[in-house]
Amino acid sequence: MNKTNNDISFFFNPKSIAVVGASPVAGKLSNVIMNSLKEIGFPGRIYPVNPKYKSIDGMKCYQSATDIKDDMDVAILCIPASRVLGAMEDIVKKKVKGAIIVSAGFKEIGKDGAEIEEKLKKMSDETGIRIMGPNCLGVFDNISKIDTFFVLRERVKRPRAGGLTILSQSGSFAGTIMDELSAEGLGVARIINYGNRVDVGETDCLEYIAEDKSTKAVGIYMESVDDGRRFIEAARRCTAKKPVFAIKVGRHEAGMSAAKSHTGAIAGRYEIYSAAFKKAGIIEVKGYSEFLDACKVLSKQYPADGKRVLIVTDGGGMGASIADACNDFGLTVAEPSQDIKNLLASRLPPFCSVGNPIDLTGSVTDDDYVMAVKETMTEYDTTIIMVLWGPPTLTDKLIGMLADAAAELKKPVIICSPGGEYSHKRNKMFEEAGLPVFSSPEEAARAAAVLAKSSR
Amino acid sequence: MNKTNNDISFFFNPKSIAVVGASPVAGKLSNVIMNSLKEIGFPGRIYPVNPKYKSIDGMKCYQSATDIKDDMDVAILCIPASRVLGAMEDIVKKKVKGAIIVSAGFKEIGKDGAEIEEKLKKMSDETGIRIMGPNCLGVFDNISKIDTFFVLRERVKRPRAGGLTILSQSGSFAGTIMDELSAEGLGVARIINYGNRVDVGETDCLEYIAEDKSTKAVGIYMESVDDGRRFIEAARRCTAKKPVFAIKVGRHEAGMSAAKSHTGAIAGRYEIYSAAFKKAGIIEVKGYSEFLDACKVLSKQYPADGKRVLIVTDGGGMGASIADACNDFGLTVAEPSQDIKNLLASRLPPFCSVGNPIDLTGSVTDDDYVMAVKETMTEYDTTIIMVLWGPPTLTDKLIGMLADAAAELKKPVIICSPGGEYSHKRNKMFEEAGLPVFSSPEEAARAAAVLAKSSR
Numbered sequence: 001m002n003k004t005n006n007d008i009s010f011f012f013n014p015k016s017i018a019v020v021g022a023s024p025v026a027g028k029l030s031n032v033i034m035n036s037l038k039e040i041g042f043p044g045r046i047y048p049v050n051p052k053y054k055s056i057d058g059m060k061c062y063q064s065a066t067d068i069k070d071d072m073d074v075a076i077l078c079i080p081a082s083r084v085l086g087a088m089e090d091i092v093k094k095k096v097k098g099a100i101i102v103s104a105g106f107k108e109i110g111k112d113g114a115e116i117e118e119k120l121k122k123m124s125d126e127t128g129i130r131i132m133g134p135n136c137l138g139v140f141d142n143i144s145k146i147d148t149f150f151v152l153r154e155r156v157k158r159p160r161a162g163g164l165t166i167l168s169q170s171g172s173f174a175g176t177i178m179d180e181l182s183a184e185g186l187g188v189a190r191i192i193n194y195g196n197r198v199d200v201g202e203t204d205c206l207e208y209i210a211e212d213k214s215t216k217a218v219g220i221y222m223e224s225v226d227d228g229r230r231f232i233e234a235a236r237r238c239t240a241k242k243p244v245f246a247i248k249v250g251r252h253e254a255g256m257s258a259a260k261s262h263t264g265a266i267a268g269r270y271e272i273y274s275a276a277f278k279k280a281g282i283i284e285v286k287g288y289s290e291f292l293d294a295c296k297v298l299s300k301q302y303p304a305d306g307k308r309v310l311i312v313t314d315g316g317g318m319g320a321s322i323a324d325a326c327n328d329f330g331l332t333v334a335e336p337s338q339d340i341k342n343l344l345a346s347r348l349p350p351f352c353s354v355g356n357p358i359d360l361t362g363s364v365t366d367d368d369y370v371m372a373v374k375e376t377m378t379e380y381d382t383t384i385i386m387v388l389w390g391p392p393t394l395t396d397k398l399i400g401m402l403a404d405a406a407a408e409l410k411k412p413v414i415i416c417s418p419g420g421e422y423s424h425k426r427n428k429m430f431e432e433a434g435l436p437v438f439s440s441p442e443e444a445a446r447a448a449a450v451l452a453k454s455s456r
Numbered sequence: 457m458n459k460t461n462n463d464i465s466f467f468f469n470p471k472s473i474a475v476v477g478a479s480p481v482a483g484k485l486s487n488v489i490m491n492s493l494k495e496i497g498f499p500g501r502i503y504p505v506n507p508k509y510k511s512i513d514g515m516k517c518y519q520s521a522t523d524i525k526d527d528m529d530v531a532i533l534c535i536p537a538s539r540v541l542g543a544m545e546d547i548v549k550k551k552v553k554g555a556i557i558v559s560a561g562f563k564e565i566g567k568d569g570a571e572i573e574e575k576l577k578k579m580s581d582e583t584g585i586r587i588m589g590p591n592c593l594g595v596f597d598n599i600s601k602i603d604t605f606f607v608l609r610e611r612v613k614r615p616r617a618g619g620l621t622i623l624s625q626s627g628s629f630a631g632t633i634m635d636e637l638s639a640e641g642l643g644v645a646r647i648i649n650y651g652n653r654v655d656v657g658e659t660d661c662l663e664y665i666a667e668d669k670s671t672k673a674v675g676i677y678m679e680s681v682d683d684g685r686r687f688i689e690a691a692r693r694c695t696a697k698k699p700v701f702a703i704k705v706g707r708h709e710a711g712m713s714a715a716k717s718h719t720g721a722i723a724g725r726y727e728i729y730s731a732a733f734k735k736a737g738i739i740e741v742k743g744y745s746e747f748l749d750a751c752k753v754l755s756k757q758y759p760a761d762g763k764r765v766l767i768v769t770d771g772g773g774m775g776a777s778i779a780d781a782c783n784d785f786g787l788t789v790a791e792p793s794q795d796i797k798n799l800l801a802s803r804l805p806p807f808c809s810v811g812n813p814i815d816l817t818g819s820v821t822d823d824d825y826v827m828a829v830k831e832t833m834t835e836y837d838t839t840i841i842m843v844l845w846g847p848p849t850l851t852d853k854l855i856g857m858l859a860d861a862a863a864e865l866k867k868p869v870i871i872c873s874p875g876g877e878y879s880h881k882r883n884k885m886f887e888e889a890g891l892p893v894f895s896s897p898e899e900a901a902r903a904a905a906v907l908a909k910s911s912r
Binding site for chain 2 (some may be wrong): 027104105108109110151152154155156157168169170171172173175176179180182183221223247249250251252286287288289290292313314315316317318319320321323324325327328333350351353361362388389390392418419420421422423424440441442443
């Protein structure tokens with residue numbers, strides 16, 4: 001067999017999956033995974049493997065992977081680390097294309113675990129079997145309907161289908177962002193977690209995702225890189241087609257030692273990563289929050305042409321906070337042209353401010369917002385619209401009107417609407433209308449900066 | 457009369473309030489204010505003033521302030537800017553102690569408005585009448601039950617009573633933070649918005665608040681300062697008694713011009729403010745989000761003794777993100793002592809990581825969290841506990857157990873719990889148990905940094 005073509009597409013459309021260590025006991029990892037596969041509606045065949053049982057959930061249970069007659073694309077291993085090598089020998093014999101080893105207890109716990117990993121790596125190199133993991137959640141795939149995540153659906157909700165793909169070395173990050181994206185109503189194509197990465201890593205996945213028509217934007221959580229040169233090449237090919245953003249965790253010494261202990265990765269110097277991201281056209285994000293901002297704006301918005309930001313607000317002080325934050329993030333907050341200022345001044349009450357921010361004040365109406373945005377945004381790359389709902393003259397119609405204006409002008413619009421319950425409800429409505437919403441000036445500005453970095 | 461004693465306490469416990477420009481028409485500013493006063497349960501007497509009406513809402517309506525027989529502490533002016541000077545003459549004649557001018561249309565709109573302000577300032581200097589505003593919301597006071605905010609309660613909820621006092625030059629900031637604090641369930645003593653500040657400003661308020669036993673922590677939103685030297689002196693007296701945090705908006709040129717147009721303030725160079733805050737012992741915060749973080753941790757937590765942070769997590773990758781963010785904010789993330797590490801290692805499964813972060817992994821139990829926190833936090837100033845709710849072994853009991861542990865050890869604890877619906881619900885429960893909760897590693901770290909800055 002031959003690993004040089006790096007084709008791992010079978011992980012994302014397997015016709016058959018063996019669950020090694022399958023169990024009928026509720027709460028067991030393997031049981032959660034079988035349920036996850038059922039819930040998402042995996043269209044292929046599932047083969048439970050466990051010498052302890054004759055059948056599980058009405059399906060025949062096999063003593064060993066070698067007992068299965070049919071061809072097998074993927075085996076998921078949910079057995080103690082000490083038994084993984086033995087099970088893998090059967091899986092190799094059976095000529096399974098790839099294994100997802102969800103079990104923990106390898107490099108991340110020390111020398112004994114590291115030795116097993118070395119043997120797994122050797123097995124993959126010698127036989128050509130592709131291995132995802134160990135110590136991973138595997139594949140969540142809304143396109144091909146695969147869900148090998150062993151986190152309970154009632155605790156970690158699955159996001160709806162959409163254009164975002166996440167590649168993550170960290171399982172906790174993958175599970176948390178999955179739940180968060182679901183709560184934000186954002187659409188996901190795939191979330192892939194490869195954990196200790198003895199074989200399949202971000203580069204293989206990126207090569208696959210670059211060609212994947214379902215994926216419109218890619219986010220990568222990285223503690224270390226599998227193969228620097230190959231990664232940059234793969235990333236370049238991907239960024240030529242769709243935006244890719246990445247976070248390198250372990251930027252400081254403390255973070256680095258934390259990353260090392262949990263997946264056994266030895267994280268290199270941060271600056272090298274930062275330079276590599278730049279070279280590959282990857283948008284670097286610097287924390288979980290910014291990663292989430294990037295998910296929101298890159299999956300919902302038109303790309304920005306540059307870093308000129310227009311701010312429209314109905315509260316002067318809060319608008320000034322956005323201007324401050326935009327400057328902090330390296331964006332340009334320039335005044336509109338004199339022509340536009342004259343036009344705005346002729347259409348707005350005298351106490352409005354027609355600079356940047358445009359301050360429509362507490363006397364604002366729905367129409368004022370739409371007029372100011374439509375007339376002015378053509379001079380800018382991105383528009384941040386702050387809506388404070390205090391003024392009783394503002395109605396819920398504003399939400400649809402702003403969404404229409406954004407769609408008509410095909411320019412990115414970001415909503416910033418801090419506050420309490422009344423705002424929270426309207427923020428959901430903005431999201432349903434397709435506009436990305438942020439609840440603080442700093443988040444909105446940071447998201448605008450991500451958009452600016454995605455410009456060519 | 458004499459302004460040198462700067463006693464503005466009558467604004468915060470008036471026995472009588474005249475509402476000049478009172479109206480029975482729903483939605484009018486003055487009508488909203490009369491309702492606000494009624495809703496909060498203002499215990500004094502309200503005197504509507506408007507020549508157009510004989511009575512409003514069952515109360516006698518006066519033609520002019522001079523027609524009122526009783527003594528008058530405060531007059532609220534809700535009339536067009538052009539009629540303010542005339543009304544103020546009556547108010548001075550009536551020897552009202554102070555006026556809150558909510559009307560807009562002054563310095564913020566240009567020369568004509570600035571001239572009226574000059575006259576108001578002169579009037580205050582010559583007669584001793586104290587003026588709050590113009591272009592302001594006035595006073596929200598949960599202790600004396602005053603609410604002159606003209607923002608509708610159904611849109612901007614009022615927070616519960618508590619120890620936080622906010623001083624804000626910006627009305628939009630005051631209204632938004634009010635609503636946000638209410639949604640966060642945080643307790644507020646007073647929110648004061650003085651707008652264009654012809655007379656009463658942050659320094660007068662700070663002098664009053666320094667002596668105010670109801671206030672446990674003070675947050676200031678500042679575009680410019682009224683009297684630099686006096687402000688620093690007042691702030692020093694206040695910071696000796698309780699934590700004071702402040703945001704200077706208009707840190708960059710763009711923000712500065714935005715601040716100028718909306719309250720007419722000329723904001724000075726940012727660095728001067730930053731140095732003055734430091735001199736006065738004020739904790740500087742740099743954005744709306746950090747201001748909110750400070751509200752949360754300073755009103756809910758024990759002060760920190762320094763900047764050593766312990767991180768306890770059940771997800772390695774997410775824990776590494778907190779470590780990164782802590783380093784970004786200048787905190788120290790050092791390993792526990794060898795004794796503690798040995799002790800933790802003896803009590804936790806071998807795949808747990810006993811550094812900093814302590815990673816309890818996805819096999820964590822409620823007891824693991826409490827044991828790790830209790831045994832280790834004594835070596836640190838602040839503990840950030842990240843709870844990812846994926847592991848089915850975690851129960852809701854953990855919330856009370858962690859709150860008890862924090863109370864027992866009298867050290868600050870910050871919860872970080874990102875995710876979706878399941879986490880959001882438990883975050884509310886953490887808040888109800890008195891622990892400050894943040895939904896991203898960066899917010900949690902920033903809040904820990906605010907606590908560290910509050911240490912002496």
